[in-house]
Every structure is written in structure tokens, then in C-alpha cells.
Amino acid sequence: MNQEEKAKRLKQLDDLQYQVTQEKGTERPFDNEFWDNNQPGIYVDIVSGKPLFSSLDQYDAGCGWPSFTKPIDPLEVLEKRDLSHGMIRTEVRSVDADSHLGHIFPDGPRASGGMRYCINSAALRFIPKDALEKEGYGEYLPFFV
Template identity: 50%
Template sequence: MEKVVKTADEWRELLGADAYHVCREKGTERAFTGEYYNEHSPGKYLCRCCGEVLFDAATKYDSGSGWPSFYQPVAEEVVAVNRDTSHGMVREEVVCARCDAHLGHVFPDGPAPTGLRYCINSLSLSLDKDED
């Protein structure tokens, strides 16, 4: 996988202020406000920064958290997980493996078959809906 690298100014121009804050500055959107938290259309969720396919809508579920939640990525190699000790907590940060965009966090309280909950910011995603 070829890495996508841009300057901060290039990312700002591409993303806009809110998505830049989440994707490049490791921000988060407020619960229950994101574009995709209550989305149920079939399709693929892509990284808003580089277009890499990250999650299939078939693995999305309602976790009650207020963020889009998935029990697995489309492939292990499309995301990377980093230890996050910010905000006085220890969490597992999820980033796009291709461009290092901050996506959200993964928790060990998800459904079968993985037991994982990838809790992802809508601002870090774009949805490519399946055609009817």
C-alpha cells in the first residue's frame, strides 16, 4: 500500500476545518451528531482523506455510542491501531494505514464474531453507497 502524504495546508484545503480537526489533529465529533451514526444504507465506508476502503456497511451496527460502529475493517491491513494515552485514559486509536488519518478508537466490547467495536467519527469517513 502506497502511503499518501500531504502538507498540513494541503489537508486543510482538501478537508475543511471540521474534518481536518478530526482527521489530522485527532479530534472527535460530538456523539449523535455525525452524518453516518444512524446511516443504514449498504455500501463501503472510505477514508475521507485518501479514499481507501475501510469498512463494509454489512459490519456496521448500532452500538448506542452515538458514533458509527463496526465490528471489523474490510481487511486488517487497511487500519492501524496505536496506543492513545490522551485525556487521562488508555485507549486504542484507529488510523487509516494509508494516510494516517485519525478515525476513532477500537474497544473490546463489540458483538460476535470479533468482539470488537470500531467506534469511528463520521467526519473521517465517506460512504460509497451500493447502487440499487
């Protein structure tokens, strides 16, 4: 994604989406769009549109944010050490748009590798399974057969 395209897409974000993705903000737990979403589909970066997470890897971690055991493609997310707020955490960013997505913690389900990708809804756009083809993400339909 080039800088001109990114600038155009950033102008389309609402205040919360901009604060989360560009200023490392965090939305309120249990008061965000996808924390309890149960529909099949994929989540894409709100800025670049790159596929990041699948509902097949989503689970209720009880934290109030969408939680996933893994990204669709590990090469599309970047992990960075985050020492803010007096804590040692690992920040998760999208590679293409460099959007702040959330954080990763080692307290996820053991059967799925033990990781919890705790992601802000405001950093994501959800594409329901039934809209994947129409939205240009048809290659992900076989995941949901």
C-alpha cells in the same frame, strides 16, 4: 499516497474533517453524518479514498458514532496506544493517509469477535452500494449480492 497528493486532499477537507483526521479530534455523538446510516455500501478514508469499513459490519452500539465489528482489510488500519484524556485506549488510524479515524474497544458483539471500531463520521466518506461501480469501487459489489 505521496505528500503532495495528501496536501492537496487535506485542503479539500472542511474544518471538522481536518480537526478529526489531522488533530485527533472527536465529533459530537448522535450529531454526525453516519451514526445512524442504514444504507448498504462502504466507507472510505476521507483523505485517501481507501476502503475501510462496510455497512455489512456496521451496527448500532448506542454510542452515537458509527460502529463496526471489523475493517474491510485489517492491513488498511493501524492500531496505536492512546493515553490521552487520562484513559488507556487504542486509536485507529488509516495506514495510507495516516488519518485519525477513532478508537477500538473490546465491547462489541461477541458473535463478531467482540470488537467495536468506534469511528468518526468526519473521517469517512460513504459510497452507497448503487454508486460503487461509478465511484471506482466496483470490486466491492459482490459483498452486497
